[in-house]
Amino acid sequence: xxxxxxVRGITRAMAPLLVVLAVxxxxxxxxxDTFGAxxxxxxxxxxxxxxxIGTAGNLGxxxxxxxxxxxxxxxxxxDPADDELAGNAVATVALAATVFPLVGAGAWLLAFLTxxxxxxxxxxxxxxxxxxxxxxxxxxVVTLVSAYAAYRFELDPDDVVIPVVTxxxxxxxxxxxxxxxxxxx
Amino acid sequence: MSVRDVAEQAYREALPVLAISAVGGLFxxxxxxxxxxxxxxxxxxxxxxxxxLATRxxVYGAMGAKLSTALHQxxxxxxxxxxxxxxxxAVAAAMLNxxxxxxxxxxxxxxxxxxxxxxxxxxxxxxxxALVAGILSGIALTIIVVAVVFAGYRRGLxxxxxxxxxxxxxxxxxxxxxxLVAVRLVVSLGGG
Numbered sequence: 001x002x003x004x005x006x007v008r009g010i011t012r013a014m015a016p017l018l019v020v021l022a023v024x025x026x027x028x029x030x031x032x033d034t035f036g037a038x039x040x041x042x043x044x045x046x047x048x049x050x051x052x053i054g055t056a057g058n059l060g061x062x063x064x065x066x067x068x069x070x071x072x073x074x075x076x077x078x079d080p081a082d083d084e085l086a087g088n089a090v091a092t093v094a095l096a097a098t099v100f101p102l103v104g105a106g107a108w109l110l111a112f113l114t115x116x117x118x119x120x121x122x123x124x125x126x127x128x129x130x131x132x133x134x135x136x137x138x139x140x141v142v143t144l145v146s147a148y149a150a151y152r153f154e155l156d157p158d159d160v161v162i163p164v165v166t167x168x169x170x171x172x173x174x175x176x177x178x179x180x181x182x183x184x185x
Numbered sequence: 186m187s188v189r190d191v192a193e194q195a196y197r198e199a200l201p202v203l204a205i206s207a208v209g210g211l212f213x214x215x216x217x218x219x220x221x222x223x224x225x226x227x228x229x230x231x232x233x234x235x236x237x238l239a240t241r242x243x244v245y246g247a248m249g250a251k252l253s254t255a256l257h258q259x260x261x262x263x264x265x266x267x268x269x270x271x272x273x274x275a276v277a278a279a280m281l282n283x284x285x286x287x288x289x290x291x292x293x294x295x296x297x298x299x300x301x302x303x304x305x306x307x308x309x310x311x312x313x314x315a316l317v318a319g320i321l322s323g324i325a326l327t328i329i330v331v332a333v334v335f336a337g338y339r340r341g342l343x344x345x346x347x348x349x350x351x352x353x354x355x356x357x358x359x360x361x362x363x364x365l366v367a368v369r370l371v372v373s374l375g376g377g
Binding site: 006028046053054057083091094106110171 | 186187188189190191192195200202204206207208209210211213214215217218224225238239240242271275278281286289293294297298301303349353357361
């Protein structure tokens with residue numbers, strides 16, 4: 001594919017996707033707004049919002065990039081017993097289990113230091129961990145489905161899977177956080 | 186390789202990147218946590234937050250990926266100060282798209298809030314905040330992404346693997362800082 005190097009060409013290539021993604025992101029913003037009162041009352045949850053969105057997207061994009069490369073190298077098959085597939089899935093869950101409790105503790109500490117932590121530290125860590133593990137499972141499913149779709153439709157997984165997975169994880173990061181907060185807080 | 190080997194290798198490779206971007210995300214959260222008063226003043230601002238953060242990744246991530254491909258192809262030379270017309274075209278397109286999509290997101294957010302009869306600031310206020318935040322974070326992200334991609338390539342690093350985490354982390358930090366500046370500026374000029 002010949003890359004375009006004019007402002008008009010680049011804009012024409014990007015605009016449709018950007019418009020769709022902006023609308024989807026406003027949807028996740030509405031979810032945030034729905035529990036806005038809770039977020040404003042408990043600042044540790046507000047501090048948690050960007051890092052949950054970002055980390056979920058990163059987990060998804062790392063998994064997608066690794067599977068894309070394995071796919072290009074021909075070392076990946078879509079079989080649940082495939083070592084490459086299973087190993088990356090296990091690593092994603094393990095990464096979530098490592099990073100999210102620290103993220104929760106960090107968010108609580110920052111809120112505490114800036115004088116606004118109303119929640120018990122364990123509650124914030126639990127919210128981060130439970131949301132994080134749920135997001136890791138979602139990231140695995142979304143990555144596998146979009147990688148398989150790219151493979152079936154003969155699209156380059158680098159072009160398709162990474163943006164789809166990153167954005168889906170971004171949006172679901174907010175939705176999952178909302179659901180977990182309703183249950184745990 | 187066994188499942189265990191694959192998992193261990195993937196874990197070790199990804200952990201530092203995730204940790205660094207988590208620190209960036211927590212900093213963004215700290216800024217957002219400090220904006221509680223602004224979030225109460227400007228209803229509907231919270232609706233814009235995910236769109237403003239995510240468009241950064243999409244627009245400037247694509248710009249970084251494009252520049253990194255051009256470096257690999259030898260279309261663009263890795264000079265300390267890029268002088269290739271292509272670089273400036275990619276930068277101009279990213280800035281234009283980034284600012285335009287921010288303002289568009291503000292329009293969509295306003296329309297949806299009005300349709301749902303939820304409280305919202307005026308369209309002019311939300312659009313002005315998105316415009317200022319889009320310009321400020323666009324300038325910061327362009328400079329950082331171009332600098333990291335070019336410097337990384339000169340040092341023999343693969344810019345492809347740098348772009349994603351760099352854009353996410355700087356996008357979170359500068360995106361939120363730009364939003365804070367934009368809100369304070371617009372509110373002080375009489376928006377709300």
